Structure formats: C-alpha cells, structure tokens
Amino acid sequence: MNDVTLDRIDRKILDQLMRDTTLPVAQLAERVGLSQTPCWKRIQKLEAAGVITRRVALVDPVKIGLGLTVFVEVEALDHTPEWRAAFRALIPRFPAIVEVHRLAGTVDYLLKVVVPDMRAFDEFYLQLTRALPCRNITSKFSTEAILVSTVWPIDVETV
Template identity: 45%
Template sequence: MLDSVDRQILSLLQRDATLSVQAIAERINLTTSPCWRRIQQLEAQGFIQQRVALLSREKLDLGVDVFVFIRTDQHNDEWLNEFSRALQNMPEVMEAYRMSGDVDYLLRVVVSDIKAYDAFYKRLVSQVKLADVSSSFAMESMKYTTALPL
C-alpha cells in the first residue's frame, strides 16, 4: 500500500523523471538513501513501469489527433487477436480501447495531416475486417496530461 511519501515521490517523478534522487529527497524532506530505497521498491512493485521522454509533437509535425470509432460484427478471439496484432504494428495508434455501448473500439491516432490519416485508414481496413469506421478530428486540445491523479 502506498503512503503519502510514496505518492509524493510518484507525483514528482511522473512530472519530471530526470529529477535526481537528491532533488526528490529534498523536496519531500527525506534523506537520499531512504528515498532511493523507496524509488527502487516502487519500481520493483510495478508502480513505476518505465521512464520516458515526452517529445514535441509540433516540432515533429505530428499535431493532428484523430479519434477513430470502430464497430465490428466479429466478436471472437481470433478476430480480436488479429485486430490487436494490426494495432501493435501501427505506430500512429497512441491509445486503443475496447468499449461498451454503441462503439466496439476507440482509437486515438496521431498523424501529421489528413493525407497521413488517409494512409493510416487504408492500412487499417486492409488488415482487419471492420463493420464500420468513423473518425473525428480534434480541433483543439483543451487538456492533455500524462500525470495520473494521485
């Protein structure tokens, strides 16, 4: 179970994984050695899955978010495995969810422009049998964070 010190460590790390152990320890009023042990324990327990760099989508010309709503008439393990494999080989797919309700799957796809999305769409429908695909392009990002609410 996480205590308040562990939550403070996680909060700091998820906002800036480059912080040194010393900097983290100072911010939470802990000495370096116990802080380091706690971080190692949080990693061993799987609370910290990985440390990554967040890149500038604008500088990389990847500023378009597309939400793709997918319906299928195939509800079996074989189709699901085929669909999952296809998604794993499509780096444009940032997130994929199996949904309840009217839509079976929701994808968040990041591309440079509509032409790039069209190429993605053609690859997707050529690899997996889908009953219906509809897309919505985000006009503005009003909030985006990778920090979980601790």
Template identity: 45%
Template sequence: MSLHLDSIDLKILRILQQDADVSNVELAERIGLSPSPCLRRVRILEEAGVIKRRVTLLDAEVLGLAVSVFVSVQLERQSRERLGEFEAEIRKRPEVVECYLMTGESDYLLRVVVPDLHAYERFLKDSLTRIPSVANIRSSFALKQVAYSTALPLGHLA
C-alpha cells in the same frame, strides 16, 4: 496485490509524474528524506510495478504531427480470435498512440497522430481498412487540445 502507499510514496510519485528526470538527491530533498532511503523507496515502487517506466514526452506539433484523430472501430464479430487479430495489427502501427477496447456502439477507440490529412487517408486505406474483421470506422478530428496530462490523479490514495 495489495500495496500500501504512504504519504512519502505519494510525494515521490507526484514529483516523478511531473519530472521523471529529477535526480535522486533533489527528489530526496524535496520529500524530506536522505538520498539512500529515497532511492530504496523508488526501487520498491518500480519492483512493485507502480512505476512502469520513465519516458520523455515530445511535442507532436513541433515534430510536425499536427493532426490528432479519434477513431471508433466496429468489428464484424467480437470473438476472442477477431479481437486478438485486430489488436495485433493495431500494435504494429506507430500512428496509433492509444487504443482501447470499449463498451457501447464501438468495439475500439483509437487515437491516431499523423502529420496531415493525406497521411491519415493512407493510414485508413493501407492499414485500418485492410484488417479483415473491421466492419465500420468513424473518425473525429480534434480541433484543439484543451487538456492533456500523463499524470494520474492520486488523491484517492491519500
């Protein structure tokens, strides 16, 4: 699907990426449109799938989720069945906030968020190591979050 995004659409997306809770009236004012055409553009972006959904971002540390772990997982075999089985099991785990199928040495890269090392150990023992196709697990603990953004770079569309 080819969707043409003009400069007004890009302004809308930039603003909504920073504050999805902005009112339509304020959004329209900030981009220089009246509310009705602004709302129409937002709805078109939603219907086209450009805007997938709107969420509230929570502060993990404030909520006691201070440990962020990047986990490389290697499977015994990369058959379609094994990949599907692994992905289905991973989707059930709320600790896994991101999961990517990778190229290179590991088959998957996970980002796991837990309150402490004991919780991560339980996740490993009770969940990850029990998935039949898992052959190797390597964990790297994040010491500090240097940069984090949910906003996508849109410069290439301008």
C-alpha cells in the same frame, strides 16, 4: 499491481516523478521529506512492483511533424476471440496508433492516432480497413488539445 500498498511518501514520490522524472534524487528526497538513500530505495521498490512502468521524455507532436490527432472509433465485425486476437496483433503494425482503449457501449475500441496530415491519415485509414474487417469505423479530428496530461490524480495528503 493491485496488491501494492502505497503510503503518503510513495504517493508524493510518484506525484513528483509524474511531473518531472529528471529531478535529481537529492531534490526529490527533499520535496517528499526523506533523505536520498531511502528515497532511492522507494523508487526502486516502486519500479520492481510495476507501479513505475517507464521513464520517458514527452515530446510535442507538432514540433516533430505530427500535426493531426484523430480519435478513431472501431466497431468490431464480431466479438469472437479470433477477431479480438487479430485486432490486437494488428496494432503494432501501425506506429501512428499511440493509444488503444476497449470500451463498453456502442463503440468497441477507441484509437488515438497521430499523423502528419490528412493525407497520411487517409493512407492509415485505408491500410487499417484493408487489414481488418470492421462493422464500422468513425473518425473524429482533434482541432485543439486543451488538456494533455500524464499526471494521474494521486492523493498525496491522505493514507
């Protein structure tokens, strides 16, 4: 939410939780300079305000058999509300799509797709192109993930 004001302590709490959400409240409180109860109340406030949206386990995709990451650029067939609605409705049908970004520029959408191998990607690609007409689809295959992070660069020193 844009109307949430975060002070330095809120930012420290968020920074620590983005790094390790399994921290016990006592340890988290110590790291941010609070006692347990006020720390827990701030976490609850951040969740209620929608700042903290989920707490999840991060899993190595290769270790669960998802060894191929592909970035798929999609150019819309047209820019009508109907096409956009059809595209948005299509996304949940494809669990291999783990991120979708609408872009400005020559490419309209960028999909991050994670699949076991090239054969699985080919099947994904064929299903996608059958399900939704597009002007162009371009695939870029990741050969090495140099940095993958879920920690946002939050300023914990000011405010």
